Amino acid sequence: MIVGYAVADVRAAEDRVRADLPEGELMQRAARGLAEVVAVRAEQLGARTVVVLAGPGDNGGDALWAASFLDGPDVTAVGVAPRLHPEGRAAARAAGVEVVEVEPDAETLPGRVLEVLAAADLVVDGLLGIGGRAGLRGAMTAVVDAVPDTAYLLAVDLPSGADPAGEEPLGRAPAVVADETVTFGMCKPVHLLPGTEAAVGRLTVVDIGVETDVPPVVERLEHDDVRSLWPVPGMGDHKYSRGVVGVVAGSEAYPGAAVLCVTSAVESGAGMVRYVGPGRPTDLVLAACPEVVPGPGRMQAAVVGPGVEPHGCDHPDCADHQADHVRELLGGDVPLVVDAGALELLASWVAAGNRRQAPTLLTPHAGELARLLTAVTGEEVTRDQVEAAPVEHVRRAAAVSGCTVLLKGSTTLVADPDPTVPVRSQTDAPAWLATAGAGDVLAGLAGVLLAAGLPPRDAGSLAALVHGVAADVANPGGPVRALAVARAIPVAVARLLGR
Numbered sequence: 342m343i344v345g346y347a348v349a350d351v352r353a354a355e356d357r358v359r360a361d362l363p364e365g366e367l368m369q370r371a372a373r374g375l376a377e378v379v380a381v382r383a384e385q386l387g388a389r390t391v392v393v394l395a396g397p398g399d400n401g402g403d404a405l406w407a408a409s410f411l412d413g414p415d416v417t418a419v420g421v422a423p424r425l426h427p428e429g430r431a432a433a434r435a436a437g438v439e440v441v442e443v444e445p446d447a448e449t450l451p452g453r454v455l456e457v458l459a460a461a462d463l464v465v466d467g468l469l470g471i472g473g474r475a476g477l478r479g480a481m482t483a484v485v486d487a488v489p490d491t492a493y494l495l496a497v498d499l500p501s502g503a504d505p506a507g508e509e510p511l512g513r514a515p516a517v518v519a520d521e522t523v524t525f526g527m528c529k530p531v532h533l534l535p536g537t538e539a540a541v542g543r544l545t546v547v548d549i550g551v552e553t554d555v556p557p558v559v560e561r562l563e564h565d566d567v568r569s570l571w572p573v574p575g576m577g578d579h580k581y582s583r584g585v586v587g588v589v590a591g592s593e594a595y596p597g598a599a600v601l602c603v604t605s606a607v608e609s610g611a612g613m614v615r616y617v618g619p620g621r622p623t624d625l626v627l628a629a630c631p632e633v634v635p636g637p638g639r640m641q642a643a644v645v646g647p648g649v650e651p652h653g654c655d656h657p658d659c660a661d662h663q664a665d666h667v668r669e670l671l672g673g674d675v676p677l678v679v680d681a682g683a684l685e686l687l688a689s690w691v692a693a694g695n696r697r698q699a700p701t702l703l704t705p706h707a708g709e710l711a712r713l714l715t716a717v718t719g720e721e722v723t724r725d726q727v728e729a730a731p732v733e734h735v736r737r738a739a740a741v742s743g744c745t746v747l748l749k750g751s752t753t754l755v756a757d758p759d760p761t762v763p764v765r766s767q768t769d770a771p772a773w774l775a776t777a778g779a780g781d782v783l784a785g786l787a788g789v790l791l792a793a794g795l796p797p798r799d800a801g802s803l804a805a806l807v808h809g810v811a812a813d814v815a816n817p818g819g820p821v822r823a824l825a826v827a828r829a830i831p832v833a834v835a836r837l838l839g840r
């Protein structure tokens with residue numbers, strides 16, 4: 342698992358370690374680790390000219406010290422600050438590095454700066470670190486603009502101009518978009534949250550001997566975590582002990598959602614899948630998955646909502662009571678995955694003052710999350726607002742509903758109603774997964790994990806990881822349909838389990 346700590350906690354941990362070390366030792370460790378990565382990358386890329394950008398704080402200090410440790414490539418430093426880190430600058434100069442200084446509010450860059458940047462093969466961005474505010478100001482913007490597209494851009498600690506807390510999204514103000522980021526000690530939210538992670542590139546964590554025992558604020562499951570979380574059956578298991586998952590999905594108007602959700606549940610290894618729905622989807626579900634048991638019965642968890650119309654089906658032949666089935670389950674004690682049409686039913690139920698006691702995972706996309714918040718809080722929330730501040734909104738939805746909330750998108754976020762529990766942030770899916778029906782597949786997968794007894798936060802984040810890997814397994818590097826993703830789940834799980 343990769344974890345990210347709040348900036349204040351990182352600073353506190355660094356301060357504790359620094360107090361027991363000789364002056365400057367922590368920065369030396371950071372700079373040596375950074376220089377090692379830069380040297381390896383320069384060699385791999387055949388980079389002959391390296392330009393180090395240094396800002397006013399310790400991030401600039403790291404970069405200047407690293408410049409002093411590099412031998413091999415031709416290194417120049419460009420400092421943008423009223424006053425550069427004095428020891429870092431002295432060390433760089435003593436090592437023979439030319440340090441060109443730029444006034445922070447200069448409107449045009451000195452010719453020498455443009456010249457060295459134009460020739461740079463590799464640029465080390467040490468303008469701003471965790472002391473930076475979102476966006477670049479003054480000459481920093483011009484310096485970053487002058488970096489040629491062909492140069493490999495390696496950021497120190499974080500891409501300058503990106504919000505260290507990962508809250509202010511990229512795109513509102515100038516920021517570095519790095520090919521690689523070398524961070525120190527521990528990850529920060531900027532590296533893992535959807536607003537900023539696109540600027541981070543490849544991430545390397547250098548050990549500088551700093552640790553903390555405070556809980557992280559962000560977590561990300563990695564492929565290696567699947568082995569410890571996935572419910573692998575043992576010799577003594579039978580279909581009921583593995584978990585029965587009920588699926589209340591599909592309607593006469595949207596029968597396909599039932600097929601996708603059920604197929605996904607069957608492929609994910611449920612002990613048994615029970616399907617509850619009207620005639621046509623039941624026929625289609627049984628044709629696709631003869632393993633399915635139609636009709637209600639005992640279950641360890643249920644998935645409710647894909648293809649369900651919350652106000653009932655207006656199809657002329659419909660004898661569909663799906664919305665009633667959903668309401669009944671909301672009021673019961675079976676763990677639930679609540680998706681699509683059932684989210685609206687849950688929102689009305691919560692707005693009426695009800696709270697679920699059993700484990701519950703809501704799986705909205707941004708538009709559904711906006712509607713859920715609007716219905717529950719009575720304040721208008723738009724999809725754009727959710728997309729601009731996804732972490733804030735997913736946390737708020739979890740708090741007001743009392744449920745774990747999984748917000749779907751290119752990055753999937755999973756938030757617990759308890760604000761002290763770290764948010765999970767998964768980026769396992771190729772963009773090809775943005776296709777109709779993919780959400781139904783995710784819901785089926787999460788339902789199986791909930792039925793196997795995983796807590797909703799683990800069920801949701803593990804489902805998002807496996808869903809993304811299955812999309813890649815289904816067709817590496819190309820388009821996928823939702824049904825192909827569901828069918829690829831068994832191979833994806835086997836690969837992740839290393840079998």
Ligand SMILES: NC(=O)C1=CN([C@@H]2O[C@H](COP(=O)(O)OP(=O)(O)OC[C@H]3O[C@@H](n4cnc5c(N)ncnc54)[C@H](OP(=O)(O)O)[C@@H]3O)[C@@H](O)[C@H]2O)[C@@H](O)CC1
Nearest residue numbers: 355368371397398399400469470471472473474476478498
């Ligand atoms: N702590 C440790 O033990 C270790 C720390 N390490 C390193 O230190 C880094 C943190 O250093 P730091 O605290 O000096 O902050 P840093 O980001 O370099 O600069 C702050 C300066 O930037 C300015 N500024 C802010 N925003 C701006 C903007 N948008 N545009 C322009 N200017 C802006 C701001 O100005 P002010 O806010 O005062 O106006 C202030 O002058 C950390 O990321 C890591 O690399 C490692 O050595 C390991 C040990």
Ligand SMILES: Nc1ncnc2c1ncn2[C@@H]1O[C@H](COP(=O)(O)OP(=O)(O)O)[C@@H](O)[C@H]1O
Nearest residue numbers: 749750751770771772774775777778779780781
């Ligand atoms: N750009 C993207 N990159 C990767 N995955 C994405 C992207 N956009 C959406 N997804 C994923 O695709 C799925 C779409 O779900 P959803 O919007 O509910 O579709 P549907 O309702 O048609 O099933 C979700 O799992 C979501 O996380």
